[in-house]
Amino acid sequence: MMDKIIDGKKISENILEELKKKISKIGQNKIxxxxxxxxxxxxxxxxxxxxxxVCKNIGIQSYYLELEKTVSEDEIxxxxxxxxxxxxxxxxLIQMPLPPHINxxxxxxxxxxxxxxxxxxxxxxxxxxxxxxDIFFPCTPYGIKILLERENIEIEKKHLVILGRSNIVxxxxxxxxxxxxxxxxxxxxxxxxxTDNIKKYTTLADILISAIGKPLFIKEDMIKKxxxxxxxxxxxxxxxxxxxxxxxxxxxxxxxxVKKITPVxxxxxxxxxxxxxxxxxxxxxxxxSL
Ligand code: NAP
Numbered sequence: 001m002m003d004k005i006i007d008g009k010k011i012s013e014n015i016l017e018e019l020k021k022k023i024s025k026i027g028q029n030k031i032x033x034x035x036x037x038x039x040x041x042x043x044x045x046x047x048x049x050x051x052x053x054v055c056k057n058i059g060i061q062s063y064y065l066e067l068e069k070t071v072s073e074d075e076i077x078x079x080x081x082x083x084x085x086x087x088x089x090x091x092x093l094i095q096m097p098l099p100p101h102i103n104x105x106x107x108x109x110x111x112x113x114x115x116x117x118x119x120x121x122x123x124x125x126x127x128x129x130x131x132x133x134d135i136f137f138p139c140t141p142y143g144i145k146i147l148l149e150r151e152n153i154e155i156e157k158k159h160l161v162i163l164g165r166s167n168i169v170x171x172x173x174x175x176x177x178x179x180x181x182x183x184x185x186x187x188x189x190x191x192x193x194x195t196d197n198i199k200k201y202t203t204l205a206d207i208l209i210s211a212i213g214k215p216l217f218i219k220e221d222m223i224k225k226x227x228x229x230x231x232x233x234x235x236x237x238x239x240x241x242x243x244x245x246x247x248x249x250x251x252x253x254x255x256x257x258v259k260k261i262t263p264v265x266x267x268x269x270x271x272x273x274x275x276x277x278x279x280x281x282x283x284x285x286x287x288x289s290l
Contacts (some may be wrong), residue, residue: 004255004260005260006260008266008269009266011150012273014279023058023059030061031284032060033117034091035064036092038068038076039098044095048064048095055280060280077106077107077110090284093109094108094118114287117139117276117283118276120253126173132238136283139272140268141172146275157185158187158206158207160191160208160209163212163218165174165190166264170190170192199222206227208227208228208229215246216250220253220257223254223257223258227257227259228259234247234269
């Protein structure tokens with residue numbers, strides 16, 4: 001059974017180890033990544049701390065700016081402008097979600113696309129759609145592509161079904177894997193909450209990628225035998241009065257039927273952080289070459 005489980009944690013550790021070696025040749029703390037945290041959401045704080053720890057481990061200098069949850073859009077834009085102009089900062093990450101009074105688009109659009117290591121700026125997303133490679137790919141879809149590559153999972157000529165069409169996972173993932181390029185060329189069906197009869201499509205998937213945020217939604221009768229399952233979902237549920245994190249896929253229920261599957265936690269999640277670091281490294285190298 002263990003050989004069915006794709007160890008995203010191990011793959012991400014390998015990527016980080018490779019990055020650490022490359023960064024040690026540049027010099028410690030030459031690459032800078034700025035984090036902006038708005039408000040006091042404890043989960044967001046934990047995510048930022050986790051990412052800062054990874055920065056420290058591989059020799060990236062992190063900068064941290066915490067703003068009150070009542071901060072105005074204009075104040076955020078002033079801070080962003082400073083970071084955009086700061087030569088020590090190669091990447092800017094604004095931890096989502098933002099407080100409801102802040103227009104997320106206005107903030108994302110104000111990040112210098114050359115420092116947009118999350119890959120959410122429309123310039124990067126537009127270029128992604130055009131198949132350009134010299135961009136920042138959004139970290140989670142990028143992580144999924146690399147995970148498939150490192151597991152030697154061919155996607156050309158395969159039928160992929162992506163569940164979820166969000167701007168941060170489903171849509172960019174579609175645009176990455178559909179390109180007429182080596183390692184891509186998938187045939188893709190995209191599903192969303194308005195899709196009628198989800199099962200009709202998921203049972204046809206050679207590779208099923210779920211990013212809907214619905215705990216344990218995918219059951220054994222919804223998948224094709226010997227398919228590969230990539231579970232992006234991160235959902236907190238209560239089990240015997242204890243909270244735990246599960247994916248969109250009912251892991252235990254499908255395990256016998258699948259060829260390979262990513263666990264939650266320990267699958268796609270760690271890849272997302274590794275790709276953030278990869279994007280920071282790329283940003284630094286790109287700036288050097290200009
Ligand atoms: P999102 O913005 O809420 O989008 C969810 C998507 O799923 C939407 O397109 C929605 O359809 C679709 N959907 C919802 N319920 C559905 C159903 N019953 N059947 C079919 N489609 C359905 O979520 P997100 O930000 O993409 O995140 C999705 C999940 O991935 C969450 O659990 C999140 O925590 C996790 N995530 C994990 C990572 C990671 O690093 N592992 C990174 C990002 C997100 P509509 O468009 O019609 O509403």
